Amino acid sequence: MALHPEALIVGGYAVILLVVAAALDWLAQHSQQRSERFRTAGFSYLPQHDAWTCSEDAMLWPMEYDELHHLVRYRAKASVCNSCLVKPSCTSSANGREVTRAVAPWPHSEAGRFHRGISMVLVGCAAVLQLVAAARHLEPSTLVLGLPMLFTIWLGIRYSAHFRAAPANFPEPTPATGLRVTQTSRTRWGSDAWEGK
């Protein structure tokens, strides 16, 4: 039995929608990283040390975990910064330059939730279109739509995971995020305090 052209169109378009949803999600994540540049350009993060280096090769060590914003604050030594030649373009603080790093993965940020939300709309749209097409052409050949439908469900589960697992990352103290949440603390060696938990 021949496949109805409408089912074919809808199936094809659903796949396009899913690809667009994934592409937008990826791009949004990328734009978020670019957004960070406004604050951290010239600094590089060293994951194995959990520290940053600045353009003048000074180290910034973790000082504090900000429970409210879910981020770690790193700070350079005040003595190094205060004698640094490029300090005026870097910080006005007398206590050394500070850099932050978000600990929650991207979809937990405010912008991340929005972009994930949009991708979810596209996935939902693909699902509804296929259901409508299937309902309009109840015949065996429409089973072909099962394949993009599986893909839709998989992407839907994947993208909704963050919504299901965690509330918004906006300043509302929420300890139950499944993240490594510690008491707000001010320690000499943030990484020590960190890894110990």
Added chain:
Amino acid sequence: MLKASTTERSPDVRRPMMVSRGWVQAAALVILFGFAVLGFLAFRTYETGPPIADRVVSQDGKALFRGDDVIKGQKLFLKNGLMEYGSVLGHGAYLGPDFTADYLHRAALSVTRQYGGAASSTAQAKVIEDFKTNRYDEATKTLTYTAAQAVAFEELVTYYGNYFGPTSGEKGMRPDAITDPTQIRQLTSFFAWTAWSGSTLRPDKNYSYTNSWPPEPLVDNKPTANVMVWSVLSLIALLAGIGALFAAFGRWGERFGWKGRQADTISFRPPGDVVLTPAQRACAYYFLVVGLLFFIQVMVGAASEHYRADISSFFGFDLASWLPYNLVRTWHVQLSIFWTATSFLAAGIFLAPMITGREPRRQHWLAYILLGALALVVFGSMIGEALDIHGVLPDVLGAFGMQGWEYLDLGRFWQVLLTVGLFIWVIILFRGLRGRLRVESRGNMPWMFFYTALAIPAFYAVGLLTSSDDSFTIADFWRFMVVHLWVEDFLEIFTTVLVAYIFVMLGVVRERVALTVIFLDIILYSAGGVIGTMHHLYFSGSAAETMALGAFFSAMEVIPLTFLTVEAWSFLQLGARQESKSATPFPHRWAVMFLVSVGFWNFLGAGIFGFLVNLPIVSYYEIGTALTANHAHAAMMGVYGMLAMGLALFCLRYLIPTERWSDKLAKISFWSANIGLAWMSFATLLPLGILQLYASVNDGYFAARQLEFITNPTNSVFEWMRLPGDLVFIIGGVLPFLWLCWLGVRYRVGGSRDQLDEILFTEITEREPVEVGDR
């Protein structure tokens, strides 16, 4: 810091410019270059537009119509709102046919029949020759139709007599829209003239006045060498440009931007502590008007969408006799500009005292006068349009009725009044800013705020050159100075300054970074955007170089725009990324989220969906289909709509007392508006556009624009698919927003003229030193 400059400096010493002079020079050069080329193209448009013959006669000497009839037909077309029903030369609304393609196809069918039908071996060649040969005599200003074309013309007068007369009601127009035989003849003459421009070869060229648009196999209209070559060239230039952009980024990327600077520890001033001036308080009424107009706009939008899904009945109610499609469509596009612009105007008035630190006496009187004038223009023009489309406005009052150019539908009187109103607005801003302008370098932010505001009335005024007495080609050129250059470029630049200023006030970015972003924006937009305006005019009778330059520059526009929109996308996310240690909560959570969505829609709706329809070869088949509507909705609502909502929420946060403010309503509105818009775009407009484009290439443009195609079963499914998204948008997006606007008026906070503070946060100096040992 900012504040010190206003208070401590003596009036005759200006604060030096915060960025290098090179920025100003580059911006000036780019703008001058753009407008020089644009001026040349304007000149060429007057010179090379298709002529309107004084007399059109058939080969046996019988008079068919006069040049006068064409202009009168054009005026009838506009006055009856037919440009908001169908289109000519691809420009207009998309429910009805494109009357250029419609006339051409039907006339060609008639001529073919007269020459022996499609089966005849010679008929096709003779038809092509009839339509391609240029029989316009420059000396006598006489155009000669072949006998067969003359017969076709008379047949089509009858056809359109029936179309606009007895059967117009079932097509979404007012029943018996046009019945006067003279008027029908004039209207048909106008269509005939556009079809003649579309098919007849320019002297000494092998393409028609419109670069051989519309595509029509019967008269051998197909993409010209120019259409192909410039599409390919601009695509290659685009690829090369993007390559160069990436290379430059790889090489200088780190240095190009700005050094990451530490976010300061700040304390946001709770909205209740920010004292408002009388003019700022007046803005509450502006936002109520914004909310109301937005609501009306989506309701008439829903009605016009219903015509596409189900043309003949509105749930059993005969809508076409009260609100015909062309009326709701007119209101829909006019209001889309009105409500967003009103929000921008109000935000300008609201920010001025924050920038200057004080407000001149009686500033709020001017603000209320402007609001009154705006309301008069909006509702007066809407009533005028309704009266004209219903055919009850006497001709002497024509200036109050329907001017009819899509997006410039409002009557001439209202258009002039609106221009005057915009100038009053600039005066309001100038009065408000004067104290600050005096102490600032002319390249600094307060001046940029003023310049970009001044460009708004200046370029809206250019729209006054759009005259129904000129040929369509010339009028359309000036129309796009408003539709593209004003809406898409100058409003964009002004709103960039607004947002950058808000970010400075909220401590998101430093003034220097904000100023750099503004200059970058001006340069990049103007580099491609000014000449890129011509991408609307590929096929409306302008010279081929208009298409060449328009295509090339608007494709090149994509390079800086990609950079800019991605940059803006990241920039606008900055507000949402609150990482400062603040003692008080950030008050603008949902206002900055709207800005995040502006960044997203700017990239997707304006950038991607816009480029999708931009290449001449795509546009050749695509113009006037749902794919254009897709771009228009995602860009207009996505960028300007979300921005207008965000700015409104920002100001309302101060106008509504804290205990009355509802973050929850703002949240619902934000999510619903975005979900609704994404759904509209991806569930309906994009797939419909792709299907229609496919039909246009496969079955011909004529067929793709007929009602039979638009209302076929598959298309109807997609049209009905919109319903859930539209409901979410209206109920969840618009109504809560309207309610917040109402709260602004209902519980408006008190105010005073002084004790203003321009910055909405206070910096906290870090007291306790942090001990850092060695490691």
